[in-house]
Structure formats: structure tokens, C-alpha cells
Amino acid sequence: MMKKLSGARIVIEALIQENVKVIFGYPGGAVLPIYDELFKQNKIRHILVRHEQAAVHAAEGYARSTGKVGVVLVTSGPGATNTVTGLTDAMMDSVPVVCISGQVPTHMIGNDAFQEADIVGITRPCTKHNYLVKEISKLAESIHSAFHIAKNGRPGPVLVDIPKDIQTFETKYGGKKHTKSFAFYKPNTKPSRDTIFEFVNLLEKSKKPIFYVGGGVINSGSRASIYLKKLLKITGFPCTQTLMGLGATPTSDDQFIGMLGMHGTYEANLSMNKSDLMICIGARFDDRITGKVSGFSPKSKKVHLDIDASSFNKSVNVDLLIQGDLSKILEMTLKYIENKRISFSKEKISAWWIQINKWRAKNCLNYKNSRSIIKPQYALQRLDFLTKHLDPFITTEVGQHQMWAAQFLTFNKPKHWMTSGGLGTMGYGLPAAMGVQIAHPKDLVIDVAGEASILMNIQEMSTIKQYRLPVKIFILNNHYMGMVRQWQELLHGNRLSESYMDSLPDFVKLAESFGATGLRVSKPGEMDDLIKEMIKIKGPVICDVVVDPKENCFPMIPSGSTHDQMLLGPNDKLEGEISEEGMVLV
Amino acid sequence: MTESHSKHILSIMVDNEPGVLARIVGLFSGRGYNIESLSVSEVDSDKFLSRVTVVTSGTKNIIDQIKAQVRKLIPVHNLIDITELKSFIGKELILMKLDIKQKTVQEVHKHIENIGAKILFEDKTTTIIEFSGTPTEISGLIKKMKVYNIIELTRSGLVSMALGKDYIRR
Numbered sequence: 001m002m003k004k005l006s007g008a009r010i011v012i013e014a015l016i017q018e019n020v021k022v023i024f025g026y027p028g029g030a031v032l033p034i035y036d037e038l039f040k041q042n043k044i045r046h047i048l049v050r051h052e053q054a055a056v057h058a059a060e061g062y063a064r065s066t067g068k069v070g071v072v073l074v075t076s077g078p079g080a081t082n083t084v085t086g087l088t089d090a091m092m093d094s095v096p097v098v099c100i101s102g103q104v105p106t107h108m109i110g111n112d113a114f115q116e117a118d119i120v121g122i123t124r125p126c127t128k129h130n131y132l133v134k135e136i137s138k139l140a141e142s143i144h145s146a147f148h149i150a151k152n153g154r155p156g157p158v159l160v161d162i163p164k165d166i167q168t169f170e171t172k173y174g175g176k177k178h179t180k181s182f183a184f185y186k187p188n189t190k191p192s193r194d195t196i197f198e199f200v201n202l203l204e205k206s207k208k209p210i211f212y213v214g215g216g217v218i219n220s221g222s223r224a225s226i227y228l229k230k231l232l233k234i235t236g237f238p239c240t241q242t243l244m245g246l247g248a249t250p251t252s253d254d255q256f257i258g259m260l261g262m263h264g265t266y267e268a269n270l271s272m273n274k275s276d277l278m279i280c281i282g283a284r285f286d287d288r289i290t291g292k293v294s295g296f297s298p299k300s301k302k303v304h305l306d307i308d309a310s311s312f313n314k315s316v317n318v319d320l321l322i323q324g325d326l327s328k329i330l331e332m333t334l335k336y337i338e339n340k341r342i343s344f345s346k347e348k349i350s351a352w353w354i355q356i357n358k359w360r361a362k363n364c365l366n367y368k369n370s371r372s373i374i375k376p377q378y379a380l381q382r383l384d385f386l387t388k389h390l391d392p393f394i395t396t397e398v399g400q401h402q403m404w405a406a407q408f409l410t411f412n413k414p415k416h417w418m419t420s421g422g423l424g425t426m427g428y429g430l431p432a433a434m435g436v437q438i439a440h441p442k443d444l445v446i447d448v449a450g451e452a453s454i455l456m457n458i459q460e461m462s463t464i465k466q467y468r469l470p471v472k473i474f475i476l477n478n479h480y481m482g483m484v485r486q487w488q489e490l491l492h493g494n495r496l497s498e499s500y501m502d503s504l505p506d507f508v509k510l511a512e513s514f515g516a517t518g519l520r521v522s523k524p525g526e527m528d529d530l531i532k533e534m535i536k537i538k539g540p541v542i543c544d545v546v547v548d549p550k551e552n553c554f555p556m557i558p559s560g561s562t563h564d565q566m567l568l569g570p571n572d573k574l575e576g577e578i579s580e581e582g583m584v585l586v
Numbered sequence: 587m588t589e590s591h592s593k594h595i596l597s598i599m600v601d602n603e604p605g606v607l608a609r610i611v612g613l614f615s616g617r618g619y620n621i622e623s624l625s626v627s628e629v630d631s632d633k634f635l636s637r638v639t640v641v642t643s644g645t646k647n648i649i650d651q652i653k654a655q656v657r658k659l660i661p662v663h664n665l666i667d668i669t670e671l672k673s674f675i676g677k678e679l680i681l682m683k684l685d686i687k688q689k690t691v692q693e694v695h696k697h698i699e700n701i702g703a704k705i706l707f708e709d710k711t712t713t714i715i716e717f718s719g720t721p722t723e724i725s726g727l728i729k730k731m732k733v734y735n736i737i738e739l740t741r742s743g744l745v746s747m748a749l750g751k752d753y754i755r756r
Contacts, residue, residue, distance in 0.1 A: 124609060125616050129660040132604070149660060184601065185660055310654035313647055 028075025056086020092422025216282015397453030427456025
């Protein structure tokens with residue numbers, strides 16, 4: 001005999017059935033019954049954040065570093081609306097998150113009740129799907145469907161809004177197995193055979209190929225990374241990765257030619273521009289990648305491998321598209337190559353590699369180092385050198401520091417790099433790092449931050465203190481919203497409107513006030529000692545790295561330009577004015 | 587870009603649940619697609635399925651993108667582009683209220699009869715007529731009736747169906 005359980009209890013039982021170990025949340029009036037049930041059990045750990053946006057970012061960090069679904073629990077009204085930025089972030093970067101929100105009781109819905117917000121209406125465009133549970137009989141299926149939808153196909157956030165009366169009503173719950181799923185959601189994961197033949201045929205013919213690899217490979221799971229590594233080895237083709245794709249295959253590999261896009265390497269962008277075959281794997285031809293679309297890789301045949309059909313031909317038309325789970329596509333491709341005993345001649349692409357190595361020799365990430373002032377690039381190079389043997393998990397905020405981190409750090413494993421790519425959410429890194437640290441308590445987790453971004457979710461220092469999370473915060477402090485200032489210099493006559501960060505806190509004292517260690521450094525000679533000390537300290541650390549306030553991030557493709565129109569350094573001048581078309585681009 | 591825009595009729599089978607129309611309409615407005623006509627009603631009360639007909643226009647790329655995006659919505663079971671099938675019919679219903687002077691009654695009646703419209707209601711001063719036809723026929727009717735005083739009118743939006751063996755699966 002199935003026992004009758006309250007809605008709140010069913011929520012907890014369903015989460016246990018979904019193998020949830022941790023949830024990130026913040027209580028409030030409309031979720032009190034669920035918090036009460038949470039109190040009565042010990043299978044699920046609750047992490048109390050200090051702001052609901054941070055709960056979602058923490059869940060994202062947890063999800064991205066483990067491949068599991070991140071779970072959030074918040075109250076109605078402001079609790080729910082505070083999650084919107086996080087949910088949009090998860091939507092843009094395809095992160096599986098389930099967000100459970102309380103709602104005013106069903107009979108109050110629509111009455112402008114206290115702490116009422118139409119969160120299902122508000123989050124419709126920024127979730128993969130959402131539910132308002134109006135009947136207790138639909139509660140269990142809503143939660144199980146939410147998990148199913150969040151992790152299958154192209155992952156994304158799903159919100160389940162549960163009115164308070166539903167949480168107190170009782171019904172029978174027989175576990176996941178006995179809950180019929182009403183989610184009509186079966187994404188096509190199996191590629192068609194014919195397209196694989198065609199794909200391999202194109203690989204064989206190409207003289208100037210390039211693999212353009214995105215975060216989809218990481219989302220597909222570790223098998224996808226292994227297969228891709230194998231395919232790279234068999235073909236000998238060069239590989240570039242997007243911001244989201246870093247670590248899909250090791251970035252220390254010789255065939256890796258750097259990140260591509262607006263702040264990508266010279267060799268990666270020119271290879272894209274001059275290639276005759278572009279193999280896009282789990283990326284989406286985002287505007288940061290393509291630059292001006294009409295001049296994007298004009299001479300290449302383009303192949304696109306992705307699970308999401310709406311990513312095909314969205315901004316760039318491709319010649320061959322293969323829909324399916326990337327692990328399956330890559331596995332089938334390797335099998336086909338093996339069965340047909342196809343070998344790839346390195347000679348065929350040798351001229352291409354000679355060309356690429358010439359571009360590489362330009363050493364585009366070079367910068368003018370200084371003995372008196374810390375260059376942000378130098379700080380990151382040292383951080384990389386002194387930590388990479390520990391395979392650290394890196395999160396970032398958004399801005400110049402994020403691009404430098406992408407350029408200068410090594411990513412040898414997937415799921416070790418968490419950054420807000422699509423939405424570009426300042427304030428992402430610190431809560432994301434918390435989520436990562438919760439999932440990997442023994443590992444080194446570093447939030448590479450800017451002094452502006454870090455202040456957007458600085459309240460989470462309190463969460464870090466409460467759970468003794470040994471997160472290391474590495475602030476590249478240049479006293480500016482650096483990326484904003486860089487654009488103002490480039491596009492707005494050096495009028496630095498509101499981009500100077502005045503009245504900053506003393507980050508060392510701030511750290512201390514939250515029981516963390518604060519370290520400050522301003523001389524290049526002291527950099528290594530600071531990093532070594534940071535690693536040695538068992539608890540949380542804020543490093544205030546005072547860097548050159550004027551340094552800018554290069555290479556850069558100015559907006560509205562193409563891959564072969566890069567600015568390589570501060571002395572590189574724009575050819576003519578930036579077009580009006582380019583000016584309006586973000 | 588001089589790529590040609592063309593009109594497409596999309597037939598979409600969806601779960602008849604709260605918010606499903608908002609999802610479709612929100613997708614169109616959020617991504618800047620155009621809705622020229624929209625019609626929706628439940629067609630299967632056992633399985634709670636509704637059929638939505640959207641008339642939209644755009645370049646081939648935009649239309650492909652619209653279809654892919656709509657198919658991604660969880661409550662969407664199936665979508666077919668009726669315009670891309672061999673042949674189809676598309677009909678719309680119009681109700682029109684006319685202010686008719688007594689002396690023109692006979693003339694109007696004759697007119698209505700010729701067109702094939704039906705009189706649904708009549709009193710001393712007003713007449714409501716019903717007519718179904720293709721959008722072109724309906725627009726033609728409105729034009730013709732303008733000489734009489736049209737008080738109000740309402741159109742159902744296009745509903746459409748493929749001819750022969752083509753049909754939308756549930």
C-alpha cells in the first residue's frame with residue numbers, strides 16, 4: 001500500500017529519487033512546507049546562499065563540473081524573480097538546472113497577493129520549459145519531467161512553480177518508476193548513417209581543414225572528449241575551441257591552435273578564415289565567433305555536428321549537418337574510418353600546417369612585460385604555471401580578466417572551466433566556484449575575477465564562510481571595468497564614461513571580515529610567492545592582484561570586422577573608421 | 587540581402603495546456619518573427635490536443651529557424667509546413683455586421699446570395715452575415731461590402747489542411 005504524502009514531502013522524495021545530493025536555496029513564506037520536510041531528512045544537503053541569483057550560479061557550477069543536474073530551491077515573488085539572471089545564463093550556456101520555486105496558494109494566484117509574481121510567465125523565454133503545478137496529482141510527474149527535460153537533448157534550465165497549498169495537500173507517491181512522465185520529449189540523438197559517410201568523405205578530401213569545437217562536446221560527456229581526441233590524432237587536423245569548449249580536448253595538445261573569436265588567437269582566426277573545410281562540433285556560430293558573417297570563412301565547406309536542430313543554418317549556412325548526440329556521431333565516425341581502413345595522409349595537410357605555424361610564430365598573445373607593475377597576463381601565466389599540476393577548476397567573472405584567463409590558462413580536462421559565455425553575467429564566478437567546490441571539496445577551485453564583477457555577488461563570502469569552502473578568489477584589480485573601458489577607448493573617443501571603479505573596498509580587510517585570508521600583491525617579483533601561499537592556505541582566500549590599470553586585451557576583432565582584420569596590440573590601428581554597422585553591435 | 591520572402595502556413599499539434607499559446611506567441615515575438623494570422627482550438631478532447639495554424643512569412647532560413655524553434659517547445663508534438671506539401675486548402679470564416687437602409691435590403695440580399703454568404707441574423711437595421719472562403723475571397727468580400735455600412739467584422743484566421751494522403755500526425 002502506497003502511503004499518502006504531503007506535496008512538500010513528495011518534492012523531497014522525488015529529488016531523492018533523482019539522486020540529488022545537494023540543493024542551493026533560500027527559504028521564504030511560500031516554500032516553508034518544503035523547508036520543513038528538508039529539515040526532517042538527511043539525504044539531501046541544503047546550501048544556504050545569500051541571494052537567489054547566486055543559488056542558480058552555484059547550481060550551474062555544480063552541474064558544469066559534474067555533468068549532473070544542479071538544483072535550486074527558492075520562495076515566491078522576489079525569491080523567484082532573483083533567479084531570472086541565473087536561469088537565463090543557464091539557458092544561454094546549456095546548463096542542466098532544475099529550479100523549484102514556491103508560489104502563493106492556487107486560490108490567490110492572479111490576486112496580486114503578497115510576494116506573488118507570475119514566474120512561469122516571466123521565465124517562459126529563459127527556461128527550456130517550466131511548470132506551474134496546479135494539482136497535487138501532477139506534482140511528482142512535473143518534477144521528474146523537469147529532470148528529464150533539463151538533462152536530455154541540449155541541456156537547459158527547467159522551473160517548477162509549486163503553490164503553497166499544493167505543498168500541503170496529500171496524495172500517493174510510488175516513486176519515479178510509478179510516475180508516468182507526461183513530457184513528450186524525445187530528442188533525436190542518433191545520427192543517420194549516410195551523413196557519416198559524407199562527413200568522412202569531406203575529411204578525406206580536405207587540404208586545409210579545421211576542427212571548431214564548442215561546449216556541446218563537454219555537455220555530451222567524457223566519451224565525446226575521448227572520441228574527439230582520437231579523431232584529432234587520426235586526422236592530424238588543427239583544432240580550435242570556443243570559450244565554452246575549452247578543455248573539451250587538452251589545450252596543451254600540439255594540434256590545439258588556441259581559442260577563436262573576438263579575442264581568439266591570430267592562428268585560430270586566420271585558420272578559420274582560410275580553411276577549405278570547417279568542422280563545427282557542438283558550437284553555434286555565435287557572433288563572438290563569426291565576426292561579420294558575410295566575411296566569415298568564405299571559402300570553406302562547413303560541416304555542423306550538433307544535437308540541437310535549431311542551431312543549424314541559424315547565422316551561417318552549412319553544407320552538411322549531422323544531428324545527434326556528439327558521442328554517438330563521433331563514435332560512428334571513428335568506426336566507419338576503422339572499418340573502411342581509411343588513413344589520413346599527413347602530407348596532404350603539411351602545407352596547411354606550415355602556414356598555420358607561420359601564423360603561430362607571430363606569437364599573438366605576446367605582451368610587453370614590466371618589472372615594476374604586474375601585467376594581468378603575467379599574473380595568469382604564473383597562476384597557470386604554479387597550479388596546472390593540480391588540475392584546478394577555474395571559474396571566472398566577465399570581462400578582460402575572463403578573456404585573459406581563457407587565453408593564458410591551460411585546460412587539460414573537460415568540466416574544469418566554468419565561465420559565463422552566452423549571457424556574459426558579471427557576478428557569475430564566485431557563486432559558480434562555490435557550487436564547484438561543494439561538488440569537489442578536495443580540489444583547488446579558483447575564481448579568476450575582476451574587481452568590478454566580484455562586487456556583484458560579494459555577499460556570497462558569507463556562504464563561503466558558513467560552509468568553510470576553500471575557494472580561491474584571484475582578483476585582477478585594475479580599478480576599471482576593463483572591457484568597458486577598452487571599448488570606450490576604441491569606439492568612443494576615450495571618453496571613459498562611468499567605467500572607473502571608485503571607492504573600492506579593501507579586499508584584504510573584506511576577506512578578513514568573512515574569516516577568509518586576504519593577500520595583496522602589486523610587484524611582479526612577489527607574484528609567485530602570493531600564488532604559492534594562496535595554494536598552501538586551507539581556507540578561502542581573496543588575492544587582490546593590483547595590475548596595470550591600462551592594459552587591454554588583444555588580439556581583438558573589432559565588432560563588424562572579419563577574422564583577417566584583427567588588432568594584435570595597442571599599436572595596431574584600426575583600418576579606417578569602424579563602420580556604423582559595427583558600432584551598433586555589442 | 588535580397589533573398590525572397592514567402593508566406594508559409596504552419597500547422598502545429600500541441601498539448602492543450604495552460605500557457606501553450608503564450609509559448610508559441612512569445613517565441614515569435616521574442617525572436618522577431620512575424621505572425622500574419624493565428625488560429626487555435628482543441629481538436630482531440632481525449633488526448634487534450636490542440637491544433638494551431640500560424641501564417642508567417644520570411645526567407646527560407648528564417649522559416650527553417652522558426653520551424654526548428656517551435657519544434658523545440660516541449661508541448662509541441664508535431665509541426666508541418668502545409669505550404670511545402672503538394673497541395674492544400676486554406677479557409678477562413680468571417681462574420682460581418684452591416685447597417686442596412688430599408689431601401690437597399692433587396693439589393694444586399696441579392697448580393698449576399700450571389701457571393702454564397704449566409705444570413706445569420708437580421709433585424710430592422712442590422713444584418714449579420716457569415717462567409718467562409720480563402721483569404722483572397724474574404725478580402726474581396728470586405729471590399730465589395732464596403733459600399734454598405736460595415737459596423738464590425740471578425741475573421742477566424744486561416745485554417746488549413748493538406749489534400750490527399752498528407753496529414754499531420756498526432
